Amino acid sequence: MAAWVEGHVIERIQWTDTLFSLKVEAPLLPYQAGQFTKLALEQGERRIQRAYSFVNPPSSPYHEFYLVEIPGGELTPALSALAVGDPLLVQSQATGFLTxxxxxxxxxxxxxxxxxxxxxxxxxxxxxxxxxxxxxxxxxxxxxxxxxxxxxxxxxxxxxxxxxxxxxxxxxxxxxxxxxxxxxxxxxxxxxxxxxxxxxxxxxxxxxxxxxxxxxxxxxxxxxxxxxxxxxxxxxxxxxxxxxxxx
Known part of the structure; x- marks a missing residue:
């Protein structure tokens, strides 16, 4: 099972009322363009996680994700509320075959x-x-x-x-x-x-x-x-x- 590492938001872009991007610093394993990983937040004793693709090329010094906030969703409203400097969990090993x-x-x-x-x-x-x-x-x-x-x-x-x-x-x-x-x-x-x-x-x-x-x-x-x-x-x-x- 892939390990989880702590990342931090270094930039947040709000495109519309519901569309936003997060740029994250995190020590991930090498990955390929077109792959995805998982983001997660701890909510009480639960770890809420979802898969998101990288927007950035693998050579980038940060990892960028493009998200839509789902009203009433378990994770995206909390991700949308993150500010620069806030922590989140990132799965260190990417996956996916759209490469x-x-x-x-x-x-x-x-x-x-x-x-x-x-x-x-x-x-x-x-x-x-x-x-x-x-x-x-x-x-x-x-x-x-x-x-x-x-x-x-x-x-x-x-x-x-x-x-x-x-x-x-x-x-x-x-x-x-x-x-x-x-x-x-x-x-x-x-x-x-x-x-x-x-x-x-x-x-x-x-x-x-x-x-x-x-x-x-x-x-x-x-x-x-x-x-x-x-x-x-x-x-x-x-x-x-x-x-x-x-x-």
Whole structure:
């Protein structure tokens, strides 16, 4: 069983009323971009813990997590109340298989996310390996309201660094928003609207697709991609679709 270590909040970012990020200092074991660990707080005699992905690249001197406060939740309201200097527990050993060493070769890397599940994809993009392995990088982020399109400064820096190789496509489902596509990601794949927006299609020969989001989104997107001719990526039978449920 992985050990728990004490960490301390070194910065807190409030994106919206419910979305926030914590930057944490903690002596963790080495990990890969795309992985996750667990955060915990002691509440009486109970240790309340949940899994959260790293937003930062592994080379960063801190560990960053992107969270949504769930009203009435056991942990996130308490995490949201933490201030700089406050302690929390962090599991020292990261895990997860949404990493580039699990992904076969391809030309186009599609990163399809909703909500706070954009976190591991930002880690992958800032780590630098993705740009060495793939010609085109497509970051797709679906949210309900435009204010939830967090990390815009980081995305702008990545666009400046990678130029036309990085395609950023926001989706906003509940209101019109400048430069964002309406509706949901699976429907846009089914209609071809997403492919038209990016200027690239899905193909078994050229595409690798990583999906991270709520289970309903992951399942629906997988089905849409299978209709495009792609298959799930398994160690024994490599394919093009890799996914992780984000709760």
């Amino acid at each position: 580039l060493d699990e992904i076969p070769a391809g030309r186009d890397l599609w990163l399809l996310s909703t909500g706070t599940a954009i976190g591991p994809f930002l880690s992958l993009l800032t780590a630098g390996e993705a740009e060495l392995r793939f010609e085109n990088l497509i970051l797709v982020h679906g949210v309900r309201k435009g204010e939830e399109l967090s990390y815009q400064p980081l995305i702008a820096a990545l666009k400046s660094q990678l130029g036309s190789r990085l395609h950023y496509v926001p989706f906003v489902s509940r209101e019109p928003w400048p430069d964002a596509m309406a509706g949901r990601i699976p429907a846009a794949i089914d209609s071809g609207a997403l492919q038209e927006r990016v200027g690239l299609g899905f193909s078994p020969e050229q595409s690798q697709v990583l999906i991270c989001g709520n289970p309903e989104m992951v399942k629906a997107t997988q089905l849409s991609l299978i209709e495009q001719g792609l298959t799930k990526n398994l160690r024994r039978t490599p394919g093009q679709i890799s996914s992780e449920n984000y709760w």
